[in-house]
Amino acid sequence: MQITFQKLDLLNSVNIALRAVSSKTTLPILECIVMQANNDTIKIISNDQELGIETIVKGNIIEPGSIAIDAKLFYEIIRKLPDSEIRINTNESFMATIQCEKSKFNLMGKSSKDFPVLPEIELGKSVNISEYALKEIIRQTIFSVSDNDANKLMTGELFEVEGNILKVVSLDGHRISMRKIQLHEAYENIRVIVPGKTLNEISKILSGEMDQIVQMFVTDKHILFKFDQTTVLSRLIEGEYYKIERMLSDNYITKVKINNKEFLNCMDRASLLIRDSDKTPIVLNFLDDGMELKITSSIGSMKEDLDINKEGKDMMIGFNPKFLMDALRVIDDEQVDMYLFNPKAPCFIKDKEESYIYLILPINFNAV
Amino acid sequence: MQITFQKLDLLNSVNIALRAVSSKTTLPILECIVMQANNDTIKIISNDQELGIETIVKGNIIEPGSIAIDAKLFYEIIRKLPDSEIRINTNESFMATIQCEKSKFNLMGKSSKDFPVLPEIELGKSVNISEYALKEIIRQTIFSVSDNDANKLMTGELFEVEGNILKVVSLDGHRISMRKIQLHEAYENIRVIVPGKTLNEISKILSGEMDQIVQMFVTDKHILFKFDQTTVLSRLIEGEYYKIERMLSDNYITKVKINNKEFLNCMDRASLLIRDSDKTPIVLNFLDDGMELKITSSIGSMKEDLDINKEGKDMMIGFNPKFLMDALRVIDDEQVDMYLFNPKAPCFIKDKEESYIYLILPINFNAV
Numbered sequence: 001m002q003i004t005f006q007k008l009d010l011l012n013s014v015n016i017a018l019r020a021v022s023s024k025t026t027l028p029i030l031e032c033i034v035m036q037a038n039n040d041t042i043k044i045i046s047n048d049q050e051l052g053i054e055t056i057v058k059g060n061i062i063e064p065g066s067i068a069i070d071a072k073l074f075y076e077i078i079r080k081l082p083d084s085e086i087r088i089n090t091n092e093s094f095m096a097t098i099q100c101e102k103s104k105f106n107l108m109g110k111s112s113k114d115f116p117v118l119p120e121i122e123l124g125k126s127v128n129i130s131e132y133a134l135k136e137i138i139r140q141t142i143f144s145v146s147d148n149d150a151n152k153l154m155t156g157e158l159f160e161v162e163g164n165i166l167k168v169v170s171l172d173g174h175r176i177s178m179r180k181i182q183l184h185e186a187y188e189n190i191r192v193i194v195p196g197k198t199l200n201e202i203s204k205i206l207s208g209e210m211d212q213i214v215q216m217f218v219t220d221k222h223i224l225f226k227f228d229q230t231t232v233l234s235r236l237i238e239g240e241y242y243k244i245e246r247m248l249s250d251n252y253i254t255k256v257k258i259n260n261k262e263f264l265n266c267m268d269r270a271s272l273l274i275r276d277s278d279k280t281p282i283v284l285n286f287l288d289d290g291m292e293l294k295i296t297s298s299i300g301s302m303k304e305d306l307d308i309n310k311e312g313k314d315m316m317i318g319f320n321p322k323f324l325m326d327a328l329r330v331i332d333d334e335q336v337d338m339y340l341f342n343p344k345a346p347c348f349i350k351d352k353e354e355s356y357i358y359l360i361l362p363i364n365f366n367a368v
Numbered sequence: 369m370q371i372t373f374q375k376l377d378l379l380n381s382v383n384i385a386l387r388a389v390s391s392k393t394t395l396p397i398l399e400c401i402v403m404q405a406n407n408d409t410i411k412i413i414s415n416d417q418e419l420g421i422e423t424i425v426k427g428n429i430i431e432p433g434s435i436a437i438d439a440k441l442f443y444e445i446i447r448k449l450p451d452s453e454i455r456i457n458t459n460e461s462f463m464a465t466i467q468c469e470k471s472k473f474n475l476m477g478k479s480s481k482d483f484p485v486l487p488e489i490e491l492g493k494s495v496n497i498s499e500y501a502l503k504e505i506i507r508q509t510i511f512s513v514s515d516n517d518a519n520k521l522m523t524g525e526l527f528e529v530e531g532n533i534l535k536v537v538s539l540d541g542h543r544i545s546m547r548k549i550q551l552h553e554a555y556e557n558i559r560v561i562v563p564g565k566t567l568n569e570i571s572k573i574l575s576g577e578m579d580q581i582v583q584m585f586v587t588d589k590h591i592l593f594k595f596d597q598t599t600v601l602s603r604l605i606e607g608e609y610y611k612i613e614r615m616l617s618d619n620y621i622t623k624v625k626i627n628n629k630e631f632l633n634c635m636d637r638a639s640l641l642i643r644d645s646d647k648t649p650i651v652l653n654f655l656d657d658g659m660e661l662k663i664t665s666s667i668g669s670m671k672e673d674l675d676i677n678k679e680g681k682d683m684m685i686g687f688n689p690k691f692l693m694d695a696l697r698v699i700d701d702e703q704v705d706m707y708l709f710n711p712k713a714p715c716f717i718k719d720k721e722e723s724y725i726y727l728i729l730p731i732n733f734n735a736v
Contacts, residue, residue, distance in 0.1 A: 073640065073667065073668075076640050077637065077640055080633070080636055080637045080640065081637065082633075102672050102673045102674070103634070103637060103670070103671075103672040104670065104671050104672065105637075105641075105668060105669070105670045106668050106669045106670070107667070107668040108668065265448070265450075266471070268448055269445065269448045269449065269471060269473075272441065272444050272445055272448065273473075299441065299475070300441075300473060300474050300475035300476065301473070301474045302471070302472065302473045302474070303471075303472050304470050304471040304472065305470045306470070
């Protein structure tokens with residue numbers, strides 16, 4: 001194989017492919033990316049067996065061929081070469097030579113035949129969404145995916161399409177995050193569970209442009225995202241996702257309107273008195289003339305008053321502030337509405353249209 | 369005690385004092401800073417028993433007094449309070465109340481009487497230097513201080529004043545860094561060893577302004593730096609520092625002029641082939657028509673040619689690139705001069721005026 005690139009083109013593509021390179025694997029070939037040059041196309045391919053990425057890179061093929069090469073080392077070398085033309089040669093014994101200006105590296109590669117190929121997917125009709133919208137909806141829900149493998153379902157997010165609505169849900173046993181967006185057209189129903197890891201990695205690759213489209217293709221076992229010059233293929237998590245509709249409710253005893261930023265800052269300060277080892281709650285006391293936030297821990301105590309707009313009964317309730325803050329941080333509204341039932345029942349933060357619903361379980365507290 | 373501050377004034381002062389707060393100490397009081405309000409002055413004091421800091425903070429004393437309070441927690445609380453007036457009250461049982469707008473913290477403090485006082489120093493004549501010059505000379509030498517406590521002398525830097533010249537030296541057994549600067553006036557001779565840790569911390573506090581003066585006072589056991597509203601007091605390292613003059617030399621067999629940036633970038637690339645566990649050298653081959661840099665490691669090999677200007681014999685010599693790069697990074701000259709003797713003798717990088725001298729030991733290599 002003999003190919004040439006402009007440094008920045010190659011660097012960007014390798015950087016994308018890196019997202020599906022295993023850092024800890026027992027199969028050394030998975031630490032490689034494959035460079036494949038044929039049919040006038042140069043592809044960079046990576047695969048950690050959960051997630052696979054294929055991206056097309058601009059360059060010239062002087063002699064077609066392919067090679068597998070250590071991904072991180074290759075990326076670092078490209079990164080540190082001068083901003084100029086890079087020439088890559090390989091021979092029959094998989095020695096790769098990387099040349100740029102007066103610099104010349106020799107690295108032992110591997111046969112790309114040993115690299116697991118990405119499964120061929122039968123592509124049906126795609127669901128289309130802008131890079132911006134996909135990146136946003138991931139950001140607004142990913143924090144309540146569980147990182148505990150004990151319950152596989154909770155490590156993924158529900159992607160549900162009904163008509164022209166995409167609904168994304170994540171939950172971890174303490175809280176539920178739900179976001180809905182409207183798509184440009186209506187589709188057949190889809191209901192799949194996408195691994196949180198896939199969504200994390202894909203949102204690092206997405207440019208976030210409003211006018212760039214991502215095509216999503218779904219099969220029984222896989223989801224495939226296609227955008228720019230890149231294809232990301234991921235396994236789905238098998239199983240039946242939780243019916244969250246049962247856990248949601250339209251009723252409430254107390255409804256509170258509160259300034260998002262002030263509430264966030266106040267909880268951020270209060271969190272300083274919580275050590276990781278204890279689970280001291282913050283206590284929110286909703287009264288007619290305002291909310292009082294209190295915390296008393298082994299470190300000290302704190303009290304702060306916030307202005308609110310309250311409908312319904314007074315209520316005192318305890319929370320892990322992290323769970324409230326995670327939700328408030330991804331809500332762009334200046335004022336948010338909280339709906340409460342009783343000190344043992346989950347609270348809801350949601351907008352009128354229910355384009356977002358965040359449900360958070362309270363924790364017990366000793367009345368102070 | 370009852371005092372008020374503007375948040376930013378207090379935050380900046382506590383941040384300075386934090387530099388002398390122990391993170392791992394068996395004496396819990398050393399995790400505190402002392403706030404001391406009397407004689408119209410509010411001071412923040414910290415002391416890790418090697419290094420002590422006293423800084424004056426602008427504020428109003430309503431009732432004088434003092435308290436010791438957990439430094440990191442206090443800093444974080446101040447940082448997260450609104451940008452407004454902060455009021456601190458303490459009572460006889462050392463409970464501190466921190467109030468800002470509608471937020472109110474209660475923290476248990478300690479009696480400042482349990483806090484180790486900074487030793488009183490008899491101040492003689494100070495050596496004066498700009499904040500900029502002191503910060504620069506530390507940056508240009510601190511990297512070759514040894515972090516191995518086995519040899520205490522090597523963990524410090526020699527500060528030597530002779531006439532109007534300040535000379536600063538550090539060495540770690542593999543290399544020597546030496547910088548000289550001219551002071552505005554002549555002083556009596558001084559020769560002391562300042563702990564590397566002190567210099568690291570002080571360079572984080574120094575603003576680096578050209579027209580701000582640092583006064584340095586030296587006694588048998590201590591060095592005291594005075595600038596702005598801050599006093600930093602440090603123990604000196606006792607002992608007789610190395611006579612580095614014996615190790616320096618004016619002769620050479622080969623002299624090479626080389627572009628600093630190109631040389632640095634080239635070694636940076638070559639370093640990618642070195643694993644921490646092995647000690648593969650880079651091999652520099654200085655020839656009439658240029659320098660060839662080569663490295664062959666378990667990971668791969670690399671070769672690069674660089675333009676140089678050479679006087680004297682051809683020479684092939686091996687180095688740990690890190691040691692060369694550390695020196696080159698702190699030299700602002702576009703072109704640097706390297707002086708070589710033989711493949712077993714140290715090389716020198718220095719300017720004509722010897723305002724800097726970097727000596728670096730080579731390492732053995734197997735000719736490739």
